[in-house]
Amino acid sequence: MPSNYLALAHQQECNQRGLDMAKKSMLDVAHEFVVARGEPVSFNDIWHEVLKELPETSIDRKSRFYTNLTLDGRFVALGGNMWDLRIKYSFKELYDDVRGVFREVEDIEEEKEIDPFEEPEEELLGEEIEEEIDDIELKEEE
Known part of the structure; x- marks a missing residue:
């Protein structure tokens, strides 16, 4: 599944649910970033993208963001501090x-x-x- 397709699908889902794309959550920013990259991404790269997209985000929220990332069903930790989209992996692989x-x-x-x-x-x-x-x-x- 091409990464552009996933990004477009996510944007359409947000539009259907009436979410304002200007008020994205940190997890939404992370999801869009990982979708756009199309490959596993380090947590630090994801965090820097969140800070770039949401400049009002406080650095002291990093640990809460990490916890939320682990709990969000869209992401999977691959080890070595690398993350990817869960949808790209079968249950058996994980x-x-x-x-x-x-x-x-x-x-x-x-x-x-x-x-x-x-x-x-x-x-x-x-x-x-x-x-x-x-x-x-x-x-x-x-």
Whole structure:
């Protein structure tokens, strides 16, 4: 779906709902910007566009805008602080990505599991360090 089509559709939707395009919300500005770009966009680029289009926007509203962006169903966070339109991705693409993240977290948690009956590794490391020191001292004596 061409990005111009999406921008035109959004403008028509606003006109049908009786919204004045001069009184756009920060999210509407963000949506139009991402539609016009037609590719994933960083949050900072979106935020700078909002500030440019709505100069009365206070910089201290950045965190609220970020929260609203995450809650708005039109956008999807792709990771790496990149955002795009949710409509461009199938549910399976987004769902598989999330499952991968959870799998990584589970793997990390499994690695961190500690057996309370197992001898602590610090003692083993201490023995290995002592052996290394002994080897170095032997080499110096030779």
